[in-house]
Amino acid sequence: MFVTASSTDSGQINQASAWKRIRWSGDLATLLYIGCATIVVHFFTGGRYGFHRDELATLDDARHVAWGYVAYPPITPFFARLSLILFGTSVAGFRFFATLADAAAVVLTGLMASELGGRRGSQIVAAVASIPFCLAAGSLMQYVSFDYFFWVLTAYFVIRLLKSNDARWWLAMGCAIGLGMMSKYSMPFLVAGLLIGVLLSDNRRYLASKWLWYGVTISLLIFLPNLLWQIKHDFVSIQFLRSIHARDIHIGRTQHFLPGQIQLTLLAAPLWIAGLFACFLSRAWKTFRVLGWMYLTPLLLFLILKGRAYYMAGAYPMLYAAGSAWGEKCLLSLRHGRATTMRVIAWSALLLDVAVVIALALPIAPVGSKWWKVVLQMDGDLREEFGWRELVETIAGVHDSLPAQDRAHAGILTGNYGEAGAIDLYGRRLGLPPAISGVNSYWARGYGNPAPQTLIVVGLPAGFLQDHFDSCQVAARTWNRYGVQNEETLDHPDIFVCRGLRESWPVFWSSFRYYG
Numbered sequence: 001m002f003v004t005a006s007s008t009d010s011g012q013i014n015q016a017s018a019w020k021r022i023r024w025s026g027d028l029a030t031l032l033y034i035g036c037a038t039i040v041v042h043f044f045t046g047g048r049y050g051f052h053r054d055e056l057a058t059l060d061d062a063r064h065v066a067w068g069y070v071a072y073p074p075i076t077p078f079f080a081r082l083s084l085i086l087f088g089t090s091v092a093g094f095r096f097f098a099t100l101a102d103a104a105a106v107v108l109t110g111l112m113a114s115e116l117g118g119r120r121g122s123q124i125v126a127a128v129a130s131i132p133f134c135l136a137a138g139s140l141m142q143y144v145s146f147d148y149f150f151w152v153l154t155a156y157f158v159i160r161l162l163k164s165n166d167a168r169w170w171l172a173m174g175c176a177i178g179l180g181m182m183s184k185y186s187m188p189f190l191v192a193g194l195l196i197g198v199l200l201s202d203n204r205r206y207l208a209s210k211w212l213w214y215g216v217t218i219s220l221l222i223f224l225p226n227l228l229w230q231i232k233h234d235f236v237s238i239q240f241l242r243s244i245h246a247r248d249i250h251i252g253r254t255q256h257f258l259p260g261q262i263q264l265t266l267l268a269a270p271l272w273i274a275g276l277f278a279c280f281l282s283r284a285w286k287t288f289r290v291l292g293w294m295y296l297t298p299l300l301l302f303l304i305l306k307g308r309a310y311y312m313a314g315a316y317p318m319l320y321a322a323g324s325a326w327g328e329k330c331l332l333s334l335r336h337g338r339a340t341t342m343r344v345i346a347w348s349a350l351l352l353d354v355a356v357v358i359a360l361a362l363p364i365a366p367v368g369s370k371w372w373k374v375v376l377q378m379d380g381d382l383r384e385e386f387g388w389r390e391l392v393e394t395i396a397g398v399h400d401s402l403p404a405q406d407r408a409h410a411g412i413l414t415g416n417y418g419e420a421g422a423i424d425l426y427g428r429r430l431g432l433p434p435a436i437s438g439v440n441s442y443w444a445r446g447y448g449n450p451a452p453q454t455l456i457v458v459g460l461p462a463g464f465l466q467d468h469f470d471s472c473q474v475a476a477r478t479w480n481r482y483g484v485q486n487e488e489t490l491d492h493p494d495i496f497v498c499r500g501l502r503e504s505w506p507v508f509w510s511s512f513r514y515y516g
Helices: 007-025 027-045 053-062 075-087 096-115 120-137 143-164 169-181 187-199 202-208 210-232 236-251 257-281 283-305 309-332 336-361 370-378 380-385 388-401 404-408 417-426 440-444 462-468 505-510
Strands: 410-414 435-437 454-458 469-477 494-501
Touching: 027 096, 027 120, 053 075, 053 417, 053 440, 075 096, 075 143, 096 120, 096 143, 096 309, 120 143, 120 257, 120 309, 120 336, 143 169, 143 187, 143 283, 143 309, 169 187, 169 210, 187 202, 187 283, 187 309, 202 210, 210 236, 257 283, 257 309, 257 336, 283 309, 309 336, 336 370, 370 380, 388 410, 388 417, 388 454, 388 469, 388 494, 404 410, 410 417, 417 435, 417 440, 435 440, 454 469, 462 469, 462 494
Parallel strands: 410 435, 410 454
Antiparallel strands: 454 494, 469 494
16 A cells, blocks of 8 residues: 655755755855855864963963953853863863954854845955954964954944844844953944944934843943953953053054055955945945944044054954945946956955955964075064974973072062963973963062062063162073074073072062053
8 A cells, every 4th residue: 555745745855955955055044055165264274383472371360260350351261161171171172262252253244144144155255355354363362362253243233223123133133242352452442433323313302212221231330240340350451451552552563554444355345345335325325324333433543542452453354244235236237247257356355355364473383494584574473383392391491400509499480471370381290380470460470488489581672670689690591492493592582590589579579560
């Protein structure tokens, strides 16, 4: 006896199959594939060198869970702690959540283009335009990635609000802004742009909406634990930011802010310029003029206050989305041949951007090769991913060579957080005590009890040591197995053994605090 399916059953089966095809090949799926591709790239390249100096500080802070740190709010150390739990001290694993945040920002960029009326092609263009910065930022576990993500997420929620006129989106914005403040203290610059955009547009009606004020309340509640931490610690992060800002101005890191915006966006610059044009000058885009102010306001504030160029990175994805959606409509008005030429040019430029960033910003160039030398000229930070194990092993050798009585009361004093983080990461299995340092959050952790009597010192100038100790002798020099010349080998290569601190430890420590 044979049983045949009814026509109704066949229709349901066909609908289910069609839905599966849509889910796996739809617009959102395509954007997810692009985002996942960036994660795959980082997975295969992230562990080729070693931890960066900044990552070592974050890794060490991750072991001291708190609502705040001198150099940043708690979000980055929180995800660093998750990385340690899940992946141990794997370099690529440690960078996973930064990579994930940047991949999510790529997807959101495409979704913004969709909300602005763009079809699949423009969504992909917007997403690909955002890939170069995401690849560069996601190559390190640092607050830049999380700050960037929450700027992009806030912009996405703003677009949803403007498109739907549903004031409840202020709640989502409040969450994104609050979490952004827990990532980096640059979020107020974007909020200033949002506020000005609301005041200078027809969206002033939202000022009377209870949902806006609920959103403000949510953002403040999310940020409250860090605010209380800052109050308890005398707003130490403000002191840190002032010190770092003065340093950046002194060494010229803020001199090329405006040209840096083109360098930041590379060949995708025409796309965001088109998006800015659409937001301000196209009548059809009047609803989304707020996005233009969310770009111009931070730009002007950072220019006046002398910020670094990359501080603006999170403002570009919304303009990429606007430029791709607006550009798609413009191409429809062109003849087929000209439109095809424009698409070929655009795709060539975007893919070239991706290729250049992969070649120059990711840790893949063979050390010592001609390619490596070009990379160092473009991105000197990569040289700071070498030599940390060798540094700790050398210090361990000095420690082991001390007389037993000195070794029992020895400490390790470091000048920067990279050295301190490396010692705390690699030194325990070599029998070394925890590092002590006056930099950033390390100062608050003190110098140990009892205080050390003999010190192995790295990263501090000989003149400073001569002023504070009765005797100091060079015991070793820093090196790395690749022969890479970096801060450790060039600026302060000597490792000292010092004895006889000339003042009491409390007095010395009270004047030893500094920021870096």
